[in-house]
Amino acid sequence: MTAETGTRTSPDRYISRRMQAVPPSGIRRFFDLLSTIEDVISLGVGEPDYVTPEPFRRAAIASIERGDTHYTSNYGLLELRERLATHIERLYGVRYDPRSEIVVTSGSSEGLDIAMRALIDPGDEVLCADPSYVAYMPVTVMAGGVFVPVPTRQEDDFRLLPGPLEAAVTPRSRVLLLGYPANPTGATMSREDLAAVADIAERYDLAVISDELYDRMTYEGEHTCFASLPGMRERTVLLGGFSKAYAMTGWRLGWVAAPAPIAEALMKVHQYVMMSAPTASQYAAIAALDEGEAFVAEMVAEYNRRRRLIVDGFRAVGLPTFEPRGAFYAFPDIRVTGLTSLEFSELLLTEERVAVVPGSAFGACGEGHVRACYASSFEQIERALERIGRFVQRHRAE
Structure with a gap:
């Protein structure tokens, strides 16, 4: 009760309007629900089923045993940043100064957060494909921005096309947020596709945040790094990480590459929020870059085999x-x-014990779809497809 009125108050009255506007993750809702049901096959959470390769684990253990348990530079271990600079240049021909243009973060999620907070002011608009990763809209809102979804269609393979993108631009447009290869759709963008997007970014002077966490998981054609396009390096914040391609989700390690003035702004946010990324994880990442190519190739080949199984299934x-x-x-x-994506997902979980995520969790254009992650074992996917087949047969609309 308040001292003056004697009336009871609710704690939620103290929560900011900005945070009240942020919805809970649709993915986590299903993750929590499936934990209460036995014999569930989860195609829900996007996490590799691989254990982090042994050489990476050994490098982290060795660093702890040496006593390397203190903070690193705010930017991250220089040794790691030097390897990242070489890695990016080798793959995509883009050179970043490891001393001033790369920041090591606690996962690519932190990289996205600090990029938003460094680039936008309250009321600035952030353009992004719909459907898109569930964190993109909340992170925009938490930074004070306005999230502007740009429709994409299954008929266009969920590519972000220049026509709808340009139609969404207003005088308040500040940032274009790209995420390709895409979560949740698995869509990719060709170099020609991205060049058309780059032309719009240049004409309207948009900063670009390019989330390329899944760059190594490109099964057809080659991945194009957005910063490698003519004129794009100077306006692009490039996000990457170790969670997916190196099976290091729990290590919470990512990186951001950007021109030095932008990287300095990112580092300001990072140093006050996080200080530095986990030290042992950084040593594991050095080993991943030094010794990980064979592991990446093996994992990607297996994911490709599972991709064919689940799509054909x-x-x-x-x-x-x-x-x-x-x-x-x-x-x-x-x-x-005839079911909504939410109804389909809930009924599939309760009736057949298979967890997928409703497409509506990723934006309005995701309705009518569900996301199924094939980072589960081949055998698990086969069993899930059997159950889904029974479910669809029962629920097919007449």
């Missing part, structure tokens, strides 16, 4: 599924059942 049970060319997600069209 969805099509065989009557769910139209476009060809995902990157990441490790399939995005089947479930409208033949």
